[in-house]
Amino acid sequence: MADHKRARIQDVAEQAGVSMMTVSRVLNQDKKVSDKTREKVMAVVEQLNYRPNVSARRLASTKSFFLGLLYDNPSDTYISQFLLAALKKCRTLGYHLIVDEAHADINKTIESVKQLIDVTQVDGMILLPPMCDNEAVLDVLTKADVPFVRITPDTKLNRSPYICMDDYQAAFDVTEHLINQGHSKIAHIIGDTKQGVSRMRYQGYLDALRSNQIVTPPEYIEQGSFTYQSGMEAAMKLLSLDDKPTAIFAANDDMAAAVISIAQKQGINIPNELSVVGFDDTQLATVVWPNISTVRQPINEMAELSITLLASGQYSDLSNVKSLDLRHILDFELIERESSSIKSN
Amino acid sequence: MADHKRARIQDVAEQAGVSMMTVSRVLNQDKKVSDKTREKVMAVVEQLNYRPNVSARRLASTKSFFLGLLYDNPSDTYISQFLLAALKKCRTLGYHLIVDEAHADINKTIESVKQLIDVTQVDGMILLPPMCDNEAVLDVLTKADVPFVRITPDTKLNRSPYICMDDYQAAFDVTEHLINQGHSKIAHIIGDTKQGVSRMRYQGYLDALRSNQIVTPPEYIEQGSFTYQSGMEAAMKLLSLDDKPTAIFAANDDMAAAVISIAQKQGINIPNELSVVGFDDTQLATVVWPNISTVRQPINEMAELSITLLASGQYSDLSNVKSLDLRHILDFELIERESSSIKSN
DNA sequence: CCAGTGAAAGTTAGCGATAACATTTGTTGG
DNA sequence: CCAACAAATGTTATCGCTAACTTTCACTGG
Numbered sequence: 001m002a003d004h005k006r007a008r009i010q011d012v013a014e015q016a017g018v019s020m021m022t023v024s025r026v027l028n029q030d031k032k033v034s035d036k037t038r039e040k041v042m043a044v045v046e047q048l049n050y051r052p053n054v055s056a057r058r059l060a061s062t063k064s065f066f067l068g069l070l071y072d073n074p075s076d077t078y079i080s081q082f083l084l085a086a087l088k089k090c091r092t093l094g095y096h097l098i099v100d101e102a103h104a105d106i107n108k109t110i111e112s113v114k115q116l117i118d119v120t121q122v123d124g125m126i127l128l129p130p131m132c133d134n135e136a137v138l139d140v141l142t143k144a145d146v147p148f149v150r151i152t153p154d155t156k157l158n159r160s161p162y163i164c165m166d167d168y169q170a171a172f173d174v175t176e177h178l179i180n181q182g183h184s185k186i187a188h189i190i191g192d193t194k195q196g197v198s199r200m201r202y203q204g205y206l207d208a209l210r211s212n213q214i215v216t217p218p219e220y221i222e223q224g225s226f227t228y229q230s231g232m233e234a235a236m237k238l239l240s241l242d243d244k245p246t247a248i249f250a251a252n253d254d255m256a257a258a259v260i261s262i263a264q265k266q267g268i269n270i271p272n273e274l275s276v277v278g279f280d281d282t283q284l285a286t287v288v289w290p291n292i293s294t295v296r297q298p299i300n301e302m303a304e305l306s307i308t309l310l311a312s313g314q315y316s317d318l319s320n321v322k323s324l325d326l327r328h329i330l331d332f333e334l335i336e337r338e339s340s341s342i343k344s345n
Numbered sequence: 346m347a348d349h350k351r352a353r354i355q356d357v358a359e360q361a362g363v364s365m366m367t368v369s370r371v372l373n374q375d376k377k378v379s380d381k382t383r384e385k386v387m388a389v390v391e392q393l394n395y396r397p398n399v400s401a402r403r404l405a406s407t408k409s410f411f412l413g414l415l416y417d418n419p420s421d422t423y424i425s426q427f428l429l430a431a432l433k434k435c436r437t438l439g440y441h442l443i444v445d446e447a448h449a450d451i452n453k454t455i456e457s458v459k460q461l462i463d464v465t466q467v468d469g470m471i472l473l474p475p476m477c478d479n480e481a482v483l484d485v486l487t488k489a490d491v492p493f494v495r496i497t498p499d500t501k502l503n504r505s506p507y508i509c510m511d512d513y514q515a516a517f518d519v520t521e522h523l524i525n526q527g528h529s530k531i532a533h534i535i536g537d538t539k540q541g542v543s544r545m546r547y548q549g550y551l552d553a554l555r556s557n558q559i560v561t562p563p564e565y566i567e568q569g570s571f572t573y574q575s576g577m578e579a580a581m582k583l584l585s586l587d588d589k590p591t592a593i594f595a596a597n598d599d600m601a602a603a604v605i606s607i608a609q610k611q612g613i614n615i616p617n618e619l620s621v622v623g624f625d626d627t628q629l630a631t632v633v634w635p636n637i638s639t640v641r642q643p644i645n646e647m648a649e650l651s652i653t654l655l656a657s658g659q660y661s662d663l664s665n666v667k668s669l670d671l672r673h674i675l676d677f678e679l680i681e682r683e684s685s686s687i688k689s690n
Numbered sequence: 691c692c693a694g695t696g697a698a699a700g701t702t703a704g705c706g707a708t709a710a711c712a713t714t715t716g717t718t719g720g
Numbered sequence: 721c722c723a724a725c726a727a728a729t730g731t732t733a734t735c736g737c738t739a740a741c742t743t744t745c746a747c748t749g750g
Binding site: 691692693694695696697698699700701702703704705706707708709710711712713714715716717718719720 | 721722723724725726727728729730731732733734735736737738739740741742743744745746747748749750
Binding site for chain 1: 705706707708709
């Protein structure tokens with residue numbers, strides 16, 4: 001099917017009747033190329049299906065075409081999804097992703113990041129939570145002038161471009177989803193207080209109730225910590241109330257799964273007697289029965305965008321970037337499954 | 346801390362008083378270097394902390410220093426773990442990992458693999474299940490003379506080196522673990538029949554019982570399919586028997602989690618009235634309550650070994666490799682958690 | 691004693707791209 | 721109409737390494 005030899009920049013240059021340098025300029029978005037030439041070159045690039053040799057490029061240029069990814073907890077479900085999407089995007093853009101795990105000892109993490117900067121010479125870094133809020137790491141990167149993108153950061157939002165979703169709105173929507181199904185006794189299990197998203201989700205829940213003129217007793221609010229265990233404890237309290245809620249919105253899927261488990265233990269039918277919704281759309285949401293209605297984070301899009309931003313180089317100098325341009329909010333998706341359904345009053 | 350400039354092969358050559366080529370030979374394990382010279386060079390390499398520039402190396406040599414990884418289902422928990430370990434190992438060996446997802450349409454997958462061979466020119470491939478048993482993929486790789494390693498393959502074991510764990514022994518051990526705790530009424534939920542591991546695990550279960558002179562009624566064997574749903578159905582049958590089992594060995598964690606859920610619904614205390622063990626040690630095992638006793642696959646070791654094997658080049662010509670040398674069996678680990686414990690007669 | 695041999699080490703010429711500088715072409719105003 | 725400068729394109733050297741060839745040198749045996 002494809003030609004046996006891979007096309008080189010020289011082949012493109014000859015075919016297009018220009019110099020190699022001009023082709024290189026077109027490929028690197030150098031402005032000093034006339035539109036006519038650019039089109040001519042791009043046509044040949046398409047025709048020969050030319051892709052630059054990453055290694056040659058890296059060897060010759062000052063850029064390394066390496067991007068770094070710093071993650072923390074490898075068992076978090078979304079790491080793999082983020083990683084796979086990021087790797088794919090990197091491949092199409094001719095970058096390589098160097099993946100680094102944060103160490104329990106923060107100093108070792110910093111040492112490792114410094115290595116990425118000095119030895120590997122990464123062109124940019126992606127910081128996943130919670131490392132994206134670690135000030136020491138941010139300082140190292142800032143001082144070394146390495147651009148970085150943070151995913152759903154919680155603090156210091158003016159220090160770098162960042163990508164997030166609208167947790168507040170998602171919580172609002174998922175609560176309203178319950179309301180639309182006829183529920184008014186809606187309880188909420190708050191997430192870990194140390195994470196900003198817990199606040200946002202709680203606030204979205206509150207505002208959805210308020211905008212629908214629904215008042216709930218304070219006992220309907222339980223504090224959790226994103227763990228299954230904490231969800232069980234919260235569920236037991238909520239389900240032992242005299243005036244039980246008919247729906248529970250847990251701030252993540254783990255806690256929602258715990259609610260389901262406790263409810264089933266008590267012989268409460270889901271969703272007929274109790275609707276449950278979670279948040280995150282982790283694997284857990286479809287592995288328990290009934291499947292959990294939840295909110296899906298746009299993880300793939302986040303991964304792709306973070307690579308695109310770093311590859312574009314538009315953030316290599318932050319001094320003249322408006323702080324509004326730093327924020328990238330992506331759309332979430334409400335996913336309705338069996339754990340919540342029309343309330344049959 | 347570290348010197349600002351990264352050492353080049355030339356620096357090593359000068360410092361050691363030899364030519365660059367000699368250094369290159371030492372680094373590439375070329376046999377035609379005297380021991381004395383080799384030691385001298387290695388000493389300088391250590392001293393300068395020299396690491397070859399991957400890009401220059403790739404550009405100049407016939408090897409690409411790219412390895413391909415073909416995976417199938419991105420939501421499988423172990424993909425991310427395998428991937429992270431593989432990436433790490435690649436980094437230390439100066440390789441890059443190109444990750445590719447199998448397409449639902451097998452022809453597209455094949456096309457993609459051909460691309461990896463022709464365009465990216467990978468030095469080797471890693472095939473994760475179930476792609477490792479796809480004959481068309483194996484044929485493409487064999488025909489193109491690209492070495493490949495398969496992870497826990499099921500068939501055609503003579504076609505390539507492969508890495509697996511002893512599912513039979515693990516099942517034997519986990520069953521005996523239950524026996525040692527005083528159980529004799531031990532049921533088993535078999536996994537998906539299409540996967541060879543199901544057979545192995547079932548056989549291990551049977552043999553553990555037999556070697557302990559335990560006889561169980563045929564109703565204690567239920568057929569599942571590795572899904573939560575199938576686990577629920579099996580559990581309901583097992584727990585409605587007149588002579589209920591006191592322990593259930595499910596062939597994976599999903600089905601074990603389902604058993605726990607059903608048991609709790611029926612008010613059966615775990616582990617006091619019923620012990621449950623799973624298999625795989627997925628995230629699920631620690632996210633439900635009680636945590637599931639299970640068998641951990643040595644995923645990290647598998648990933649590292651697969652990279653090491655391909656990087657070593659020892660399988661670049663299979664014609665003179667004994668079939669016994671193809672097999673690499675790694676140790677598993679029995680993990681005891683709350684779902685199984687000493688039976689209080 | 692020296693041609694013949696083979697192991698060990700060195701030399702040269704790229705791999706495929708870009709940086710830096712050099713050159714050509716185009717545009718403007720006086 | 722052309723100097724004067726900017727925009728567009730070309731030329732050359734080089735990035736760090738290895739393949740392929742060449743040289744050196746120690747050791748044979750007739």
